[in-house]
Amino acid sequence: MNATEFDQIVKELQAGNEKAIDGIFIEHYTYVLDWLQKKYQCDIADAKDVYMDGFLKFRRAILKGSVKHGNIRGYLITIVKNIWLQKLEKNKRSVSLDTLETEQADYYLGSKSGLYDEDFDPLTKAETANNLSQQKSNQLDAFQAAWTKLGEKCRRLLKGFYIDRIGLKQLQSVLGYGSYDSIKSMRRKCFNQLKKKSVDLLG
Amino acid sequence: MERAYKYELLDKYIDQELSDKERQELDALMTEDEEFKEEVEVAVMMNASFNVEQKQRWAKLLEAEATKTSVQPSQPTKTSETDTDQKETKVRQLQPRTRWLRIAAMLLPAVFALFLYLFLANSSQTAPQMADHYLSNRHQAPTITMSQGNDLSQNWKTAIKAYQEEKYESAANLLEPLTNSTNATAEQHFYLGLTYLYKEKAEPVKAIQQFEKSQQLNPAQYSAEGNWYIALAHLKNDDWTKAKPLLEQIVANKDWKWQTAKEILEEQE
CATH class of the missing domain: 1.10.1740 (Rna Polymerase Sigma Factor; Chain: A)
Known part of the structure; x- marks a missing residue:
């Protein structure tokens, strides 16, 4: 190549x-x-x-x-x-169990933050979707269903921002938005749509 | 091109690259800003779904490459020397392009077999094979809180450790006497059920008995999870007639793993 x-x-x-x-x-x-x-x-x-x-x-x-x-x-x-x-x-x-106990001790003694709760390893757990609590697992299912219902324009924007990690200014030119404010507003709108659809599907 | 600092922290959180200081910063942001906290949760789910999709696609790609390399170019028939030379040249010209693929296929048959096992969803999979596929992602080991730590029996702690280290035979040997006692907890029965399924020589019938006991002792905690694993145990036992209604119930109630249960039902139809 x-x-x-x-x-x-x-x-x-x-x-x-x-x-x-x-x-x-x-x-x-x-x-x-x-x-x-x-x-x-x-x-x-x-x-x-x-x-x-x-x-x-x-x-x-x-x-x-x-x-x-x-x-x-x-x-x-x-x-x-x-x-x-x-x-x-x-x-x-x-x-080791000793290490587990030490981690738990740190958590309960407050020397580690909320990010050390059972879902800290968020991506791996969400990918396998096996070690999630039932509530989280249902949320993931609802999210995936809501994603498919989202319009193509929103999917491209949200994917570009949250998955491809492209900044809004660059996305503005890649996706052809007229101004920074319009893409910023659209991102918020698409995110809220996704959230609403997920909540509706979760029931 | 630049993203606000909080989104850089979000990116690092998803990639598990946060330093301790950055972890604290992100935690503080999520505590102060409920909207941002929601964004983090959604971003995690978005990335997880995307990653799974990509990995499945790549697995199929590798499988397709393996299939391609098993098809050999046919030998040209001799019509004239010139024709033969040209055809043989074409075959030789093809070889550099496909040779590395053939080598990869020869060197990695186990990898492709693993792909087929893990990713190929088709109705020719037997019920036990299907069960093995879904059991390959192990259920998280039990956690011990500080308040419990000193009260727990040594056998239970050792059993947890054996489970964490995937020494399921040992874990089962430790859990069996615990579950035979009158003080046995629903959790102990549940994990004994899991070890019976994960053992090299799985014992699905015994696993089902343990899951049912955990459900009797603590239906709120183990009803949904128990049903899922009981369904897998029936599949492992090659008993589709018992697995099917349970999977249908999980889907109807949108219980834990309902989407996966739906996939299994669709595969079997």
Whole structure:
């Protein structure tokens, strides 16, 4: 892939074509998995998980303009390495009952904040949707149903802001809004619509 | 291009990259600003849904690549030397493009088998296979609050530890005498049920008995979760006639896991 092809891929991704980066995903998959297994002796299932999580971050880095043609593999390796090391660190902290008790003690003694409640690991839990409380699980179900009912314009805007992490000023030109105020107001309107639909579906 | 600082904190929260100081800042923001707190919750759900969708799509992509590499280019028939040379050249030209895919397929058969196991939802999956798929995401281990800590028996603590470490055989051995006592709690019965399902040689019938006991002792806590795992236990036992009405009940009541229950019912139809 040359620089022009890469620029084209970036433009397509910015326009909402998620398949634009599929080729990159496939191209580096085997190498990165092999690297992870050789470097850290992680098993293949873990390596696959780490690669997928890493590629999600890589996708956002492309949207931000942090990835240049020519450093794709290096960038991916750096991301997956950090994710793997974070996982190791987290596993070390959660493995023993004594550690669990220490964490609980810190929580109840107030030296840690509300973010350390049972849903602190929000994204992983929400993704698996298995360790959520029943209430949270129902909220997630309602949210997913509400998302599909949202109009395309709102979905693009909310996705751009909350998932792709693009600032409103940049989104204004990407999505063709006339002014910063209009996109700011639309974001609020779309968010409230999503919230209302979720609440209605939750019953 | 810049996002307000609070949205940078939100991004880092979702990516689990907050420093301790940033955690406190975000916590304070969420305490002061109810609207922002709602935004955080919705952003988490948005990202989670998107991530799951992408991962499923990539898994199917890898599966499709694996299928492509198993189709070999056909041998050209000899009509003339020139034709043959041209066709053979074409085959050779194809090889560099597909060769790495074939190597990946040879090197990673277990990975693709795992993808098929985890992500391929089709009606040819047996009920026990389906149960294994949904059981692969383990239920969170019990938590112990500080106020409970000193009162809990050593056996229960050790059983929790064994469960956390996924040593389900040991966990079951520790939980069985606890659940035989008259003071056994609904939670202990529930987790014994789970260990019976997660063990290498699962015992779904015994699991169902434990879930039912937990539901009798504490219906408010374990009615919905118990029904889900009882349904999975029936699937594990290859008893679709018993699993089906329970799954239908979960969907009708929009109980815990109702959307997943709906998927299972649709797959089986």
